[in-house]
Every structure is written in structure tokens, then in C-alpha cells.
């Protein structure tokens with residue numbers, strides 16, 4: 001990934017329906033999204049000129065916006081947003097890109113009643129290679145200090161900016177301990193996800209992943225579940241505990257940014273990059289290209 005700070009880049013950002021020069025796509029510091037975390041966003045990838053699951057991502061963005069009561073003030077326009085995402089890549093001459101649509105409440109008002117501030121929308125795109133450097137050999141995960149709350153405590157289906165506070169804290173913890181990322185448990189002690197990806201494990205030949213009942217139901221996670229029968233693997237959504245992961249023969253994480261990344265270590269348990277992970281990676285490349 002380029003080291004140029006994001007506010008100093010060249011190119012174009014789609015902002016409230018128009019393309020503006022990248023450096024001019026700014027907001028005021030008195031901004032509701034900044035102060036109260038009232039933003040929803042997506043991460044999508046374009047491969048070889050085609051956005052993978054553009055519609056599914058924009059539908060999840062719409063769901064996130066609805067969950068934050070934003071649909072009262074912004075027109076949900078899946079078709080228009082999909083077109084704008086493609087045009088953003090074209091305008092920036094990108095064929096392979098990471099795309100970041102975001103809706104946030106602006107500077108029209110401040111206060112806990114978020115509806116005083118109007119939703120705004122932007123779409124930016126840039127080149128972003130592998131999310132995990134060295135990920136081909138597998139990443140290491142450590143049990144996270146912060147847990148996923150019960151579904152009655154957060155709008156967990158929404159990809160909401162404010163909900164990422166504990167994800168960041170968990171990631172800091174992992175990196176400080178010399179690990180790449182985390183295994184986040186939920187309030188019951190069940191395995192949930194990573195800080196920015198979902199988790200799969202091969203146990204007794206079956207590909208298993210936790211039920212997404214209190215964390216983000218990743219679009220890559222759903223794709224992996226669709227691809228499993230195609231590569232001849234039985235997959236199931238079930239309760240997974242840390243002890244189950246200790247018995248796994250393979251573990252990998254899934255995400256739009258992470259794609260299919262093998263896991264080589266969880267706490268003290270080590271794993272090899274195995275045949276199911278390799279087959280899933282191959283199937284994912286085929287599906288996305």
C-alpha cells in the first residue's frame with residue numbers, strides 16, 4: 001500500500017453525486033460522523049475491471065444506513081450507487097482497486113439525536129494489494145481482549161464506523177504482542193470473527209464457521225460457504241469454541257480486503273496451509289476474476 005497520506009493523493013472522489021478532486025473532498029471538524037461515529041461504509045474490490053458483488057455490498061450499505069435511521073434522510077439508490085462505484089474506478093483509471101463507499105452524518109447539526117445532521121455520501125477507490133503482508137504463509141492470531149456484545153447491545157449487522165472502536169483496540173493488542181490479528185470471542189465465549197475478517201476452520205474434514213448472530217456476516221464469508229460444495233467440501237455454520245480451533249487441521253480468514261488468508265498460528269497452536277485453504281483460494285480467485 002502506498003505511504004502517501006490519504007488527504008494528499010491525486011485523483012477523483014465521488015461526493016454527493018459529483019466528482020470532486022481528491023484533495024478537495026473534505027469535511028469540517030465539527031462533523032457528526034467524526035464526533036459520534038455516525039457513519040456506515042463498505043469495502044469492495046474491483047478485479048480486472050469488474051467489481052466483485054457490487055450489488056451485495058451496496059445492499060449491505062443500504063441495510064447499514066437503514067439500521068442507523070439514515071434512510072429517513074438519504075435516498076437509497078442501489079443501482080445509482082453501483083454505477084457510481086464503477087465510474088469512480090473508471091475516472092481514476094483503476095482496473096484492480098479497493099473501493100470505499102461511505103455515508104456519514106455531516107455538519108448540519110450536533111447532538112445525540114443524529115437526525116439533526118444530514119447524511120452525505122462519498123465513494124473513493126485506490127490500489128490496495130494484499131491486506132496482510134506475508135499472508136501466503138499464514139497469519140498469527142491471538143485471543144482478543146475485547147469481546148463482541150450480545151445482539152441486543154449493538155446494531156451488529158451494520159458496517160458502522162462507530163462499532164470499529166473495539167476492532168482497533170483488539171488489533172493494537174495483537175500487534176503489540178507480536179501477532180498479526182485476533183480471534184474475537186463473543187459475550188458467550190464463542191468464537192466470533194477477527195478484527196476485519198471472518199474465521200473458518202477445518203475440523204474432522206468439515207469446514208466450519210461461526211453463526212453470524214452478533215458480528216458482521218461478511219460477503220466473502222457467504223461466498224466461501226457458496227464455494228465449499230463446488231470444491232467438494234462440506235461446510236457448516238455452527239458454534240465454535242477456542243478448544244475447537246485447537247483441534248482444527250486448517251484455519252483461514254475471509255474478507256474483501258483479506259480475501260482468503262491462511263492462519264498459521266492461534267495463540268500457541270500452529271497450523272499448516274492445507275488443501276482446503278488452497279482450494280478455497282483458487283476458487284475465490286476464479287469467482288472474483
Ligand SMILES: Cc1ncc(COP(=O)(O)O)c(C=O)c1O
Nearest residue numbers: 196197198216218219220255256
Ligand atoms: C469486522 C469485520 N468482519 C468481517 C469482515 C468481512 O466482510 P466482507 O467479507 O464483507 O468484506 C470485515 C470486512 O471489512 C470486517 O471489518
